[in-house]
Amino acid sequence: MTSLLERLVATIAPYYCIVCGTEDNRLCSICATDLFGNMPSTCFVCNLPTNDFAICNKCQATAWLDHVWVGAAYEGQVMQLIKQCKFERAVAVATALGKALATTLPCLPEKTIIVPVPTANQRVRQRGYDQAVLLSKAIAAETGYKVAKLLARVGSQRQVGATKRQRAAQLQQAFHAIGDTHYMSYSLLLVDDVLTTGATLHAAAQCLRAAGATSVNGAVVARHALAGEQRQ
Ligand SMILES: [Zn+2]
Ligand SMILES: [Zn+2]
Incomplete structure (x- = not known):
């Protein structure tokens, strides 16, 4: 429904790039090149420099992912778009x-x-679409890889107000594996919009590993600055 309505709106009202104002999309390809791909390659857990956004040796012991690629910093125009x-x-x-x-x-x-990475159900119901699915479809269109929904949210407890420990416990049981189990032998690329602490990605990856996944990586549109991190 939303996409049909959007398509109708798009034919009447054109899209303008949020950065340069060109009539194209909400982010034109030239501005996308400026905003994306400039992140330093670091371990997403501890922010130590690594090659190809790999998890560092120290964090590998407790991480369920091998690489988490980050498109941009969660600030300015990228934050507005998200x-x-x-x-x-x-x-x-x-x-x-x-x-x-x-x-x-x-x-x-x-x-x-x-x-x-499935968005909490309650929020999807309110909005009518899931941005992680939309992002995944866009990446699939660019890369040619298939999208498979292999995770579902268990319940939809709200994290607001819970203590850090309660949130971690809730998250650990937040997902269950669904869908075609033969995909577990593939290289799985988890897609989400924003990386904050990484706890959601960890929980999602842990669930996939428990279901038999042999290779799990992640890709996020943008990452929040870590505590104490300086950006110009
Ligand atoms: Zn532009
Ligand atoms: Zn690390």
Whole structure:
């Protein structure tokens, strides 16, 4: 419904790039190149410099992922676009962001499956769409890999107000594996919009590993600055 309405709106009201104002999409390809792909390659857990956004040796012992690729910093225009992705003209914005993220990814194994990190159900019901699915579809269109929904949310407890320990416990049981189990032998690429502490990605990856996944990586549109991190 949302996408049909969006398509109708798009034929009447054109999209303008949020950065330069060109009539194109909410993020034109030139501005996408400026905003994406400039992140330093670091371990997503401890922020130590690594090659190809790999998890560092120290964090590997407790991480369920091998690489987490980050498209951009969660600030400025990228932050605005991600916020829009949740409210207005979501399909167009998410498609532009997914495409921009896809251009920053390295060459992935042939047997790669894109797995959206499911948004909490309650929020999807309110909005009518899931931005991780929209992002995944956009990455699939760019890269040629397939999307498979291999994770579902268990319940939808709200994290607001819970203590850090309660949130961690809730998250650990937040997902269960669904769908075609033969994909567990593929290289799975978890896709989400924003990386904050990484706890959601960890929980999603842990669930996939428990279901038999042999290779799990992640790709996020943008990452929050870590405590004490300086950006110009
Ligand atoms: Zn532009
Ligand atoms: Zn690390």
